[in-house]
Amino acid sequence: MLKVKEEEEENPPLMATYKHLLDGPEQQRLLLDNNDDDEDGQVLPVIDLHDDEHCRAAMVHAASEWGFFQVTNHGVPQPLLDELHEAQVAVFRRPFQCKLRGPLQGLESSPESYRWGTPTATCLEQLSWSEAYHIPMTTTSDGAADTKTSRLRLVVEEVSAAMSKLAMQLAGILVAGLDNEEEDTAVVGCTRDTCFLRLNRYPAAPASGGAKAARFGLCAHTDSDFVTILHQQDAVGGLQVLKDKEAGRWVAVRPNPGALIVNVGDLLQAWSNDRYRSIQHRVVVPAAAAERFSVAFFLCPADDRLIRPHCTTSGGDDTPRYRSFTFGEYRNQVREDVRLTGRKLGLQRFRIEGSSSCGPL
Numbered sequence: 013m014l015k016v017k018e019e020e021e022e023n024p025p026l027m028a029t030y031k032h033l034l035d036g037p038e039q040q041r042l043l044l045d046n047n048d049d050d051e052d053g054q055v056l057p058v059i060d061l062h063d064d065e066h067c068r069a070a071m072v073h074a075a076s077e078w079g080f081f082q083v084t085n086h087g088v089p090q091p092l093l094d095e096l097h098e099a100q101v102a103v104f105r106r107p108f109q110c111k112l113r114g115p116l117q118g119l120e121s122s123p124e125s126y127r128w129g130t131p132t133a134t135c136l137e138q139l140s141w142s143e144a145y146h147i148p149m150t151t152t153s154d155g156a157a158d159t160k161t162s163r164l165r166l167v168v169e170e171v172s173a174a175m176s177k178l179a180m181q182l183a184g185i186l187v188a189g190l191d192n193e194e195e196d197t198a199v200v201g202c203t204r205d206t207c208f209l210r211l212n213r214y215p216a217a218p219a220s221g222g223a224k225a226a227r228f229g230l231c232a233h234t235d236s237d238f239v240t241i242l243h244q245q246d247a248v249g250g251l252q253v254l255k256d257k258e259a260g261r262w263v264a265v266r267p268n269p270g271a272l273i274v275n276v277g278d279l280l281q282a283w284s285n286d287r288y289r290s291i292q293h294r295v296v297v298p299a300a301a302a303e304r305f306s307v308a309f310f311l312c313p314a315d316d317r318l319i320r321p322h323c324t325t326s327g328g329d330d331t332p333r334y335r336s337f338t339f340g341e342y343r344n345q346v347r348e349d350v351r352l353t354g355r356k357l358g359l360q361r362f363r364i365e366g367s368s369s370c371g372p373l
Contacts, residue, residue, distance in 0.1 A: 020107050023215045024128035024143050033136050056265055057081040072189035075276050079291035080253050082271040088174040096171050097245040099164040100305060104213045134354045140230045141297055145211040149204050168209060175241050175309035176204040182274060183239050183311060190284055190322050200238055201317035207310055214297050214304040229295035229304065234358055236346055237277035239311040248304040254292040278359050282334045285321035315340030334362045
């Protein structure tokens with residue numbers, strides 16, 4: 013009977029796997045130091061994409077000041093997002109052992125597409141209480157699939173097409189905003205085939221014992237892409253943005269029905285020579301909260317795409333702050349840093365010695 017129950021359990025064994033971290037001496041400090049200190053939160057800039065006269069300047073300002081903003085009238089139909097949520101819930105409801113055994117047929121090309129926890133975590137600050145599917149846009153196929161995965165595949169293709177179009181539109185506006193040039197999305201070298209969708213689930217954290225410290229649904233990080241588009245699929249909330257690095261001030265991003273959240277990634281910060289900001293963010297799961305779902309689209313270039321600072325920004329300083337690097341080189345360095353140190357070091361690895369920093373990296 014016990015074996016049957018284990019086979020049917022949908023949640024990954026987070027508590028059992030990371031008990032040594034949850035029982036560690038730092039858990040109480042994390043509870044005290046990492047609570048959201050802004051109960052009301054702050055509303056991220058909201059940009060109406062139908063208001064063409066004002067949205068471009070507002071987007072450039074938000075990407076420079078916040079690194080995050082929200083967009084409305086974005087062109088991704090709400091019924092489509094609702095359908096994705098329903099299909100996503102059904103897929104994550106499958107038994108954990110089933111999720112481990114192989115990829116979703118017709119979507120992923122390898123079992124590594126399913127991920128949970130943080131294998132390299134050496135402390136609570138590096139542990140993510142979550143599971144996710146990474147779906148590269150190049151791996152959809154006509155292979156046989158059951159009803160749940162077939163439905164997911166169809167809606168994933170529609171959502172990714174709509175989000176890809178939106179992401180390219182936003183990247184074009186931001187690249188043009190660097191020196192008032194015409195929009196040219198081709199300059200960043202991104203296509204739908206080089207991007208991916210991530211389906212996230214944050215299981216409810218048990219409310220007893222040391223599990224209360226497992227509050228990081230996703231530990232603090234920046235995104236290794238040009239632009240990310242996020243849809244918070246329920247009212248649970250939990251996304252936080254590091255607004256003031258020196259003060260350690262995390263601002264809660266409340267779910268906003270009808271809006272998508274957009275954030276600048278590391279590649280765009282380097283490309284803009286620090287005019288735009290790739291800001292640390294995290295997901296905090298309240299101890300008594302229900303599970304949380306979200307979906308994110310990552311606008312990425314090909315591995316051989318050269319990233320070099322765009323030095324004609326309106327700050328009077330044309331000095332490059334980063335050495336040129338390819339996206340493949342960047343990703344390999346991030347993987348190696350995580351393997352050796354347990355954390356991502358990111359852009360600081362490519363910053364030219366002596367150049368100043370513009371914000372939390």
